[in-house]
Amino acid sequence: MKKILQLTLGIITSVGGFLEIGSVVTAAQAGANYGYKLLWAILLGTICLIFLVEMSGRLAAVSKHTIVDATRERFGFPFFSIVMLGIVAVAFLVLVAELGGIGLALQILSGIGFRWWAIPVSIIVWLLMWKGTFGVIENGASLLGLVTISFAVAAVKMHPDWGGAAHGLLPTMPGDGKAKYGFTAVSILGASISPYLMYFYSSGAIEDKWDESYIPMNRIIAGFGMTFGGFLSMAVLVAAALSLQPRGIDIEKFEQAALLMTPALTRWGFYLFAFSMLFACLGAALEISLAIAYFFAQGLGWSWSEDLDPSRDSRFAFTYTIIILLGAIPLLLGIDPIKVTMMSMALTSATLPLAIVPFLFLMNDPIYLGKHRNGWLSNSVVAIVILISFVLAIISIPLEIIGG
Amino acid sequence: MKEINAELLIGRKVCDANGEKVGRIEEFRVTNTEKACLVEGYLVGTSALVDRLSAWTLIRPIDKALRGRVFSVYEIPWEQMDLSDPKHPKLRIPKSELRHSK
Amino acid sequence: MRSKRFLVASLVVLFACKPPTPAEQLDSALSWVATARMAGDAWLQHTTPDKYTRQTLELSQQTLLQLGTKLLKSPVPGVDSASLDSLLTRSRGHIAQMAALVTAKNSPGFRQQLDSLISDETLVKQFADSAESKQ
Amino acid sequence: MKLVRDVLDKKLTDREDCEMGRVSGLVMQVGERSQPRITHILVGGKTLWMRIHPWIARVAARLSRMWGPKRDEPVRIPWSRVESVGKDVKLDVKARDTGALDWELWVAKHIIERIPGGGKQEEE
Numbered sequence: 001m002k003k004i005l006q007l008t009l010g011i012i013t014s015v016g017g018f019l020e021i022g023s024v025v026t027a028a029q030a031g032a033n034y035g036y037k038l039l040w041a042i043l044l045g046t047i048c049l050i051f052l053v054e055m056s057g058r059l060a061a062v063s064k065h066t067i068v069d070a071t072r073e074r075f076g077f078p079f080f081s082i083v084m085l086g087i088v089a090v091a092f093l094v095l096v097a098e099l100g101g102i103g104l105a106l107q108i109l110s111g112i113g114f115r116w117w118a119i120p121v122s123i124i125v126w127l128l129m130w131k132g133t134f135g136v137i138e139n140g141a142s143l144l145g146l147v148t149i150s151f152a153v154a155a156v157k158m159h160p161d162w163g164g165a166a167h168g169l170l171p172t173m174p175g176d177g178k179a180k181y182g183f184t185a186v187s188i189l190g191a192s193i194s195p196y197l198m199y200f201y202s203s204g205a206i207e208d209k210w211d212e213s214y215i216p217m218n219r220i221i222a223g224f225g226m227t228f229g230g231f232l233s234m235a236v237l238v239a240a241a242l243s244l245q246p247r248g249i250d251i252e253k254f255e256q257a258a259l260l261m262t263p264a265l266t267r268w269g270f271y272l273f274a275f276s277m278l279f280a281c282l283g284a285a286l287e288i289s290l291a292i293a294y295f296f297a298q299g300l301g302w303s304w305s306e307d308l309d310p311s312r313d314s315r316f317a318f319t320y321t322i323i324i325l326l327g328a329i330p331l332l333l334g335i336d337p338i339k340v341t342m343m344s345m346a347l348t349s350a351t352l353p354l355a356i357v358p359f360l361f362l363m364n365d366p367i368y369l370g371k372h373r374n375g376w377l378s379n380s381v382v383a384i385v386i387l388i389s390f391v392l393a394i395i396s397i398p399l400e401i402i403g404g
Numbered sequence: 405m406k407e408i409n410a411e412l413l414i415g416r417k418v419c420d421a422n423g424e425k426v427g428r429i430e431e432f433r434v435t436n437t438e439k440a441c442l443v444e445g446y447l448v449g450t451s452a453l454v455d456r457l458s459a460w461t462l463i464r465p466i467d468k469a470l471r472g473r474v475f476s477v478y479e480i481p482w483e484q485m486d487l488s489d490p491k492h493p494k495l496r497i498p499k500s501e502l503r504h505s506k
Numbered sequence: 507m508r509s510k511r512f513l514v515a516s517l518v519v520l521f522a523c524k525p526p527t528p529a530e531q532l533d534s535a536l537s538w539v540a541t542a543r544m545a546g547d548a549w550l551q552h553t554t555p556d557k558y559t560r561q562t563l564e565l566s567q568q569t570l571l572q573l574g575t576k577l578l579k580s581p582v583p584g585v586d587s588a589s590l591d592s593l594l595t596r597s598r599g600h601i602a603q604m605a606a607l608v609t610a611k612n613s614p615g616f617r618q619q620l621d622s623l624i625s626d627e628t629l630v631k632q633f634a635d636s637a638e639s640k641q
Numbered sequence: 642m643k644l645v646r647d648v649l650d651k652k653l654t655d656r657e658d659c660e661m662g663r664v665s666g667l668v669m670q671v672g673e674r675s676q677p678r679i680t681h682i683l684v685g686g687k688t689l690w691m692r693i694h695p696w697i698a699r700v701a702a703r704l705s706r707m708w709g710p711k712r713d714e715p716v717r718i719p720w721s722r723v724e725s726v727g728k729d730v731k732l733d734v735k736a737r738d739t740g741a742l743d744w745e746l747w748v749a750k751h752i753i754e755r756i757p758g759g760g761k762q763e764e765e
Contacts, residue, residue: 063728064728065728069652072650072663073650073651073652074457074458075457076414076645076649076650076692077650077665077689077692077693078692078693080650081693108558109555109558110557111555111557111558111561130756130758130759131758247540247543247544248533248536248537248540248631249537249540249541249544250533250534250537252534252537252569253565253569255541255545255558255561255562255565256537256541256562258554258558258562259541259544259545259548259554262544262548262553262554266551266553267552267553267554269553270548270553270554270555270558300662300663301652301653301660301661301662301663302660302662302745303659303660303745309759309760309761310753310756310758310759310760311749311753311754311759311760311761312760314745314746314748314749314752314753315744315745315748317753317759318748318752318753321756360462361457361459361462364459364461364462365457365458365459365461366458366461367458373461379462405670405671405672405675406670406671406672407668407669407670407671407680408668408669408671409666409667409668409669409683409688409691410644410666410667410668410669410679411645411649411665411666411667411688411692412666412691412692413669414645414649430645431643431644431645431646432643432644432645433642433643433644434642434643434644434679435642436642436723436726439721440678440679440680440720440721441644441678441679441680441720441723442676442677442678443644443669443676443677443678443679447643455643455646456643456645456646458646482676482677487671487677
């Protein structure tokens with residue numbers, strides 16, 4: 001019985017936790033500029049994420065080591081410090097974007113600028129972690145994140161051209177504006193295959209005390225949870241394609257995205273969008289702050305767990321406290337969160353190799369995984385992800401220059 | 405008796421008695437007795453690195469394809485290794501006398 | 507090797523994006539006029555709160571101002587930049603009026619300004635299409 | 642047993658399975674004719690940063706002298722204390738006595754407990 005409860009909770013949390021400012025803004029921009037054309041990027045990103053998340057959970061369940069533990073133990077500290085530098089820097093940028101997302105959602109609701117919301121938002125996120133346990137944070141935030149299902153409602157209500165959407169699932173290249181198209185595709189992949197999700201998921205498996213008997217459940221949670229999450233991203237894209245593209249509106253500022261659902265759901269559309277972004281970004285901000293703190297704690301061997309009092313794992317608690325306060329500073333200076341989001345998505349793609357290459361080694365390690373090592377299917381998917389990530393890493397930066 | 409940091413030896417290039425490069429130190433073979441942990445020998449060479457990463461499941465197909473030309477390993481018994489200067493470990497015998505263990 | 511590439515990558519990104527071409531600026535101007543119109547329509551149907559509408563209209567007006575000056579400096583090929591600029595200035599006037607009328611909660615007056623903004627939008631669209639065809 | 646794969650960078654746990662950091666370094670005694678032996682496990686301090694670059698180690702040492710428990714020498718745990726080497730390295734010591742947790746306790750006392758709701762270190 002307990003497992004079924006955990007199963008449903010697992011699926012719900014991955015649906016609620018899927019969307020965040022990066023996936024919403026990139027999907028909305030893709031819809032506003034190219035209609036259904038970029039649905040394939042979300043599909044590809046989601047499929048890769050399903051495999052990566054399933055593997056992260058399996059590694060943690062079988063070896064009782066998270067990805068960070070195993071990376072440090074297998075590759076040694078020097079290599080690990082490079083991975084840490086790259087991943088933590090990009091994750092911090094994404095955290096700033098998420099805190100900005102919460103601020104912007106509050107801005108359109110209250111009319112008070114996101115700069116004034118920076119400190120209160122950071123304090124609330126910090127309080128949730130300081131007082132909450134892992135269960136409260138992970139499940140609570142993601143349950144609130146279920147409001148993002150309203151995107152699907154809006155998209156369906158606008159009677160999308162299902163044929164066109166299906167056609168969009170096949171990779172195509174546009175006639176003109178190749179650079180911006182490429183940049184948007186890179187950002188979508190960067191938004192969906194985000195390394196912090198893997199680190200958070202594997203640490204979560206340890207917090208929830210998973211063992212080998214959880215492997216089938218892990219597969220279902222990763223599969224269904226991420227698939228529904230992927231559908232929500234596609235819904236955002238379709239909603240933007242139906243509401244913004246005909247009007248010729250390209251999304252450069254948050255205020256423009258806020259009108260995404262108004263044609264379909266009128267007054268409800270506006271407030272549902274605001275609350276969807278508020279809760280989705282809140283869930284993501286919690287996940288990223290914890291992921292960064294987990295990274296330091298597991299990497300350097302500190303005691304870590306959200307279920308302990310802060311004083312029992314003081315360096316872990318100290319790390320996430322510093323991270324969140326630092327995260328508020330760029331917003332105080334008025335840096336536009338949408339710009340930060342786009343840059344962080346491109347940089348995520350640039351640093352993907354750092355996260356995925358070691359991961360391929362770990363998933364074939366007989367000492368950690370024994371007979372639960374990767375089969376040829378998982379290995380080939382990871383190999384494809386590595387191929388994509390190298391291509392993204394090479395082209396994402398010049399694209400940022402031309403297309404950004 | 406001299407104390408050195410073993411972890412700083414990892415990755416150091418080893419040259420044999422007449423200065424020829426043998427490879428990089430990748431692993432220490434040790435036996436853990438009741439009283440102490442004795443160093444039996446040093447593993448040098450790329451396949452020792454693959455062992456350390458326990459990545460043979462991934463690398464074996466590549467190794468077969470290259471018919472073992474790339475991944476070689478030398479096991480240097482502790483007596484043959486001169487660690488007077490930890491930055492430049494040297495062999496006490498020429499490379500040819502070393503047993504080329506797989 | 508890897509860390510060098512990462513440093514180079516982040517340095518490259520810090521040099522801001524390449525300035526957009528005049529044609530892109532014109533498309534962006536059209537997008538902002540359309541945004542103001544959509545926000546106006548939404549306000550009339552009581553879909554969006556007053557504060558949000560006013561802020562969005564002011565944001566569109568400021569952005570159009572910046573785009574207008576840029577378009578004057580580097581005119582779009584095949585487009586008469588003087589008439590384009592006067593059109594943009596006029597639509598900015600309408601948007602400013604609409605923002606003021608939101609605070610005054612004067613819907614009829616707002617509707618008038620919105621209708622003239624819609625006619626401006628079609629003109630800007632024509633400019634954008636002619637620039638497109640000449641590219 | 643393989644030293645680097647099975648011991649270096651591995652998690653250290655004490656008698657009560659409480660985590661006390663990772664193996665940052667290993668001290669090797671080398672004699673003229675005698676067989677070299679691993680005598681101590683090093684935890685924390687500048688050993689980690691020495692493995693990247695001596696320059697970083699100097700900077701880290703200077704930083705750690707400024708505040709915190711004001712000790713940048715790594716903790717040396719005699720190899721005889723090693724109980725078992727498996728997934729983690731189990732030591733027959735009490736974590737608190739070895740000094741490996743100095744930073745943890747310092748941060749707990751000086752920062753975390755000053756913030757309301759931080760909780761108390763029981764054994765204090």
